[in-house]
Amino acid sequence: MSGIQFSQQQKEDFLEKTFTEYIGCHPTYTIPLIRAHNFIMRDIGPINTTIRYYIAIMAASRHRCTFLVQFLREQFLKIGGESEWLKGLEYAPIKLQSLNMINKILAHQPWLLKTTHIQLLFGQSLTKNINSWTLPELTHAIIIMAHFHSLCSLSFGCRFGYEPPECNVDEDGEIEIEELRFDNNNCNNNNNNGNIIKKIVKRSPASRLIVERCRQLEQEDANLAKIMNSFTLATANIKSGKHRNQKQQNNNNNKYRNKKHNGNNNNGDDKSTTTTTTMTTTTTTSTTTTTLSSSPNSDGSIKSESSTNDNSSSPSPDNDEFHPNTWSDDEWKKYNFNIFIDDPEFCYIDFAKRGRTTDTSTYRIQDYQWDDQGYSLSNYLFPDIASFLDEKFKVGYNLTYYTLGPKTNIDTSPFRRAVWNYIQSIYGIRHDDYNYREVNILLERQLKCYIKHLACFPELTPKHDFRSVMKGFRSSEKVHVIIMVAEARLQAEILYAMRTLMEYMKLSA
Numbered sequence: 001m002s003g004i005q006f007s008q009q010q011k012e013d014f015l016e017k018t019f020t021e022y023i024g025c026h027p028t029y030t031i032p033l034i035r036a037h038n039f040i041m042r043d044i045g046p047i048n049t050t051i052r053y054y055i056a057i058m059a060a061s062r063h064r065c066t067f068l069v070q071f072l073r074e075q076f077l078k079i080g081g082e083s084e085w086l087k088g089l090e091y092a093p094i095k096l097q098s099l100n101m102i103n104k105i106l107a108h109q110p111w112l113l114k115t116t117h118i119q120l121l122f123g124q125s126l127t128k129n130i131n132s133w134t135l136p137e138l139t140h141a142i143i144i145m146a147h148f149h150s151l152c153s154l155s156f157g158c159r160f161g162y163e164p165p166e167c168n169v170d171e172d173g174e175i176e177i178e179e180l181r182f183d184n185n186n187c188n189n190n191n192n193n194g195n196i197i198k199k200i201v202k203r204s205p206a207s208r209l210i211v212e213r214c215r216q217l218e219q220e221d222a223n224l225a226k227i228m229n230s231f232t233l234a235t236a237n238i239k240s241g242k243h244r245n246q247k248q249q250n251n252n253n254n255k256y257r258n259k260k261h262n263g264n265n266n267n268g269d270d271k272s273t274t275t276t277t278t279m280t281t282t283t284t285t286s287t288t289t290t291t292l293s294s295s296p297n298s299d300g301s302i303k304s305e306s307s308t309n310d311n312s313s314s315p316s317p318d319n320d321e322f323h324p325n326t327w328s329d330d331e332w333k334k335y336n337f338n339i340f341i342d343d344p345e346f347c348y349i350d351f352a353k354r355g356r357t358t359d360t361s362t363y364r365i366q367d368y369q370w371d372d373q374g375y376s377l378s379n380y381l382f383p384d385i386a387s388f389l390d391e392k393f394k395v396g397y398n399l400t401y402y403t404l405g406p407k408t409n410i411d412t413s414p415f416r417r418a419v420w421n422y423i424q425s426i427y428g429i430r431h432d433d434y435n436y437r438e439v440n441i442l443l444e445r446q447l448k449c450y451i452k453h454l455a456c457f458p459e460l461t462p463k464h465d466f467r468s469v470m471k472g473f474r475s476s477e478k479v480h481v482i483i484m485v486a487e488a489r490l491q492a493e494i495l496y497a498m499r500t501l502m503e504y505m506k507l508s509a
């Protein structure tokens with residue numbers, strides 16, 4: 001795939017800014033992402049282009065993603081969208097307003113989507129009018145929404161969590177900075193370095209801060225070998241089935257037993273993180289203060305408060321102007337996302353803690369899978385879309401460089417599968433053939449918390465998290481995890497939506 005060139009238009013439209021800069025280090029993913037994006041937003045499809053952009057604005061507003069909302073507003077006007085509509089949803093056609101409900105459900109609690117929601121959008125045959133949706137239109141709209149909800153996770157994960165770059169100081173005092181910039185000519189998919197493009201820059205007074213950071217990183221690196229060895233061991237144990245012994249031990253662990261009895265273990269969260277938990281050091285413990293609403297607590301579940309980091313260096317205007325956690329009240333007002341959505345308080349709740357009154361049971365992936373049912377239904381309703389989504393899901397799930405930090409030739413599939421299945425379990429999707437104990441063995445608590453935050457509350461992901469979790473990982477590997485979060489989340493939304501559309505079609509057949 002190296003050597004593929006994007007047209008200037010494509011670059012301007014989508015690759016510039018965040019995505020070019022940060023995801024470009026994974027061209028194997030960037031290319032299908034852009035292909036799918038262009039198909040969803042620009043190619044021939046059931047929905048008119050300006051409307052697509054408006055739906056995308058509604059979707060990105062659910063997660064208050066300034067970067068995307070600004071970008072989409074510009075595009076909307078550029079292609080001739082009604083500027084009046086940008087005053088708020090109430091200025092847009094009723095047909096668009098009617099998407100509000102499924103936008104919020106899909107974004108935060110997709111398991112709540114029911115055929116009645118779909119029914120409302122179609123109207124009864126007698127009352128069918130200009131405001132009614134058709135099945136292909138609705139499928140397109142759902143895919144736009146899910147695509148942008150997932151891009152919010154990608155966007156917050158990368159754009160706001162990436163300072164300063166990893167770097168090393170060599171003996172001559174030059175600094176090697178890992179630059180995760182997209183460069184078609186230098187990208188080689190089989191490159192064990194994860195396509196990192198390094199640049200040597202001369203030390204300058206301005207780089208003193210970076211040098212200090214390098215020293216810190218060197219210290220952290222001292223623990224790296226240990227961490228990676230224990231990870232390799234855990235992975236090997238899982239492959240050889242030895243984790244069953246671990247499971248046995250853990251079953252004797254009182255904390256776990258109590259938790260299980262309380263019925264709170266649906267998400268694979270386990271407060272009694274086992275001794276084999278790996279991947280991070282415990283050297284940095286950040287103190288937090290509460291300022292915003294809703295953030296995950298230390299075991300990966302969400303509590304009603306959020307954090308800013310006492311340890312984070314004071315924000316520079318350049319880096320922080322769009323970061324919600326640093327906004328003043330005035331700044332929040334300036335970007336009034338609420339005009340494009342209703343019920344702004346509606347947010348993710350733990351699937352495990354969903355109200356007893358809801359009739360939602362766990363989604364068994366074996367009953368409705370992407371590969372079979374999801375693929376064919378989406379393709380039937382919106383021709384050709386399935387292969388674009390499928391390509392992205394496959395890369396999101398299978399991408400590997402066989403590296404882990406400084407180690408090479410590592411089979412990371414148990415770790416990647418744990419990340420993927422953990423995210424889907426957050427949305428109530430269970431893979432019957434998966435042993436969820438592996439999640440607790442391979443993902444330490446802080447990482448689970450980060451992942452859950454990024455999937456469910458991307459707008460509240462503390463900026464410093466990118467640095468403080470996944471210690472020992474390369475920056476490109478952290479981006480890789482963020483890609484998995486975005487894709488697993490996207491697939492979860494699409495699965496719930498397609499399953500509900502299928503039920504609706506059966507009912508109305």
Ligand SMILES: CC(C)C[C@H](N)C(=O)O
Binds near residue numbers: 415
């Ligand atoms: C997310 C990372 C741990 C993935 C790893 N670098 C790999 O090549 O598979």
